[in-house]
Amino acid sequence: MTFAQVLATEFLKLHRSKVTWFSLAALSLGPVGIALMMWIVREPGRAAQLGLLGTKANLSGLTATWPAYFSMLTMVVGMGGMLLLAFVVAYVFGREYTQGTAKNLLALPVGRHWFALAKLMVAASWWAVLVVAVLVEGFVLGAALALPDFSATAAVGAVHDALLAAAIAYLLVPVVAWIAMLGRGYLPPLGFALAMLLLGDVFSHTGWAAWFPWSIVPLLIGAIGKPATTVAASSLIVVALTFLAGIAATIAQLRWADNAQ
């Protein structure tokens, strides 16, 4: 009952926020961008006439087919989504400090941990909506382009990879939430998320990508090397431990840290 009420308040806060619609608009630009790229590859002459292709354009290796399109769509959900999801979580948690409302939540007949869990659940729900919306948009745009080489197996594989990448990306965000509370605002968690993405790239070159949480999504979707066919059990354990540590740190921060706002 208590959790249901907290959850309702968190949904109301997110529903009335511009960030909700901004995040949808931002992620939905991804499929538009790759669809445009597919069209340019297929019709470079018309694209050049329209000024969409510069003299130094290099589209070699790209083909305007469903498999190539799926690969890029998975990349949009995985890499773009990781950053955007961090942005949403930074907002959901950081806003309470930036707007000075955190103190209003901390001396209530409601356990503080419920706020952390409700915020994470709201972020999960919105993330699910974003991912599904972008996948649907991606399929509609791909169909509108009448791309060749469609196969049900490739489509199912792409959806599977995108959903797996989205799920793994989500499991990393409780740490971002903790940083938002530790840093009392939006900027520290955003800086942290960016730094982790960069570190993920560094680890990919050192051969430790499967062990570093923020390298595992790029590894899965092929942003690092070739797309992985499966996620190693050790990587799943790393991600699960990161998730649990993030939740524990978030709840501990909310419960025990002084709030001198």
Add this chain to the structure above:
Amino acid sequence: MLAVDALDLDVRRGEIYGFLGRNGAGKTTTIRMLLGLIRPTAGDVEVLGRRVRPGTTSSFARVGYLVETATAYPNLTVRENLDIQRRLTRAPRAAVAEVIELMRLGRLADRRARVLSLGNKQRLSLARALLHRPELLILDEPTNALDPAGIVEVRELLRSLAGEQGVTVFVSSHILTEIAHLVHRIGIMHEGRLFEELDRDQLRAKERLYVEVGVTEPARAATLLAAAGFAHVERADDRLRVYDAQGRVPELARVLVGAGLDITELTQAHEDLEKHFLRLTEGAK
């Protein structure tokens, strides 16, 4: 930095306790400790008979509070902000409309909090504190940003809540006169310590008598009076305030006139409470 040191404070049920101190005296830090927002490095805090620790929930269904600046979710309306508080305190649905009426927020109920004036944001924060009809109100400078009519209104509201509904009110302020006539007891905080605790009668007794003297050459007059045994003489603009001079007014006049000075005014007055507070806290430095 030691914000609050060795504070021992008891507030009785049903009373209005004024918690007074200059900016930085430790009032807000104390209030944060009462609410479990920060932990004291030593000692305990009990609210409504239950010990407060970080994350405590047991007492807070019966506590309403406002800490420092008034805040609200800017993209939600006044009604939605209050509805959030209603859900979190498990108050009945009707409580939102009632508190909107009580705090005269009716015409603003469907406006977003971001467009409210500072004074109306303060009203919204007070409404949030009152919504679930708490037994204890902990209010940190509740009249901040309110206009004079709003200040009187809040003062009357607190008086009626304590008098008619038995609500205990713990209210902080840095302006003594603002709360002196509202409270049953007052605690004066200075540099993290409870400096003086007075009930209403003691507070009135503290209003010291003085003689205000308008005189030519006030600097010379002050020296003459000090030499004549008037121990406490203060300059106030072009006048003098002579404390503890009741019964010695004729002597005072003789000293000044005898020295060839002209007296333009001679009146007896009470020191206002603010002066008492300033004298106390300045003397404590």
